[in-house]
Amino acid sequence: MARAQPRNRTPGAHRTAALLTPEDFERHLVARAALIAPADVTGLLARSDLVRQRLSGERAVHPVLAQRARVALYLLSDHARGACPQIPYQTVSMLTSALYYYLEPMDVIPDFIPRAGTADDALVLDIAWRLCAAGIQRYVDWKGVTPSDETPHPEAIRMPPPRASARPRLKTRPAKPRAAKTKGRKR
Numbered sequence: 001m002a003r004a005q006p007r008n009r010t011p012g013a014h015r016t017a018a019l020l021t022p023e024d025f026e027r028h029l030v031a032r033a034a035l036i037a038p039a040d041v042t043g044l045l046a047r048s049d050l051v052r053q054r055l056s057g058e059r060a061v062h063p064v065l066a067q068r069a070r071v072a073l074y075l076l077s078d079h080a081r082g083a084c085p086q087i088p089y090q091t092v093s094m095l096t097s098a099l100y101y102y103l104e105p106m107d108v109i110p111d112f113i114p115r116a117g118t119a120d121d122a123l124v125l126d127i128a129w130r131l132c133a134a135g136i137q138r139y140v141d142w143k144g145v146t147p148s149d150e151t152p153h154p155e156a157i158r159m160p161p162p163r164a165s166a167r168p169r170l171k172t173r174p175a176k177p178r179a180a181k182t183k184g185r186k187r
Contacts, residue, residue, distance in 0.1 A: 020108060025120070026127050029097055033128075036093035044096050044103075045080055048073055051099060061115055065102075065122040068129055072099055075139045084142055091135025098128035 044051075051073060058066040072095040078084040079092050101107060102121045111117040129136065 033093040033097040062122045088135045091132040094128045
């Protein structure tokens with residue numbers, strides 16, 4: 001009687017595949033960012049105290065999430081005030097979308113689950129940070145700070161005063177009075 005040959009199994013082959021991948025989160029974030037309007041940015045900034053309050057508890061669990069979310073809030077605030085117009089709107093909309101995801105308590109991993117609840121929020125903000133790296137770099141260069149994965153003192157992001165615009169302001173001249181037009185031709 002022939003023995004059945006054992007199947008060649010790779011370690012972990014018996015496990016099921018992940019239901020959601022980082023690419024799924026990225027697609028969701030990009031789709032949501034495409035729907036962000038300027039009023040959504042100001043709506044988020046109106047809730048910035050809530051974001052900061054939630055972030056105060058994140059420093060120990062997700063320090064990078066807390067630091068990046070704070071930088072994102074400063075960037076969005078400066079953008080909304082018109083202080084930093086060189087930031088691409090893709091950066092603004094992506095960070096706005098990521099922060100709205102952070103505020104949603106019932107997302108992929110509900111936020112009430114201790115320590116794990118904001119892991120998906122950290123992933124979404126990390127994806128936004130990666131996709132908008134050039135715009136964020138322009139902002140931190142303009143602001144005069146260096147982003148790092150270590151959590152700086154939150155006030156360090158606000159300390160440098162906004163720089164004067166690179167373009168000089170145009171002076172307006174008083175309008176010269178125009179001569180009245182005549183109906184006839186001058187000879």
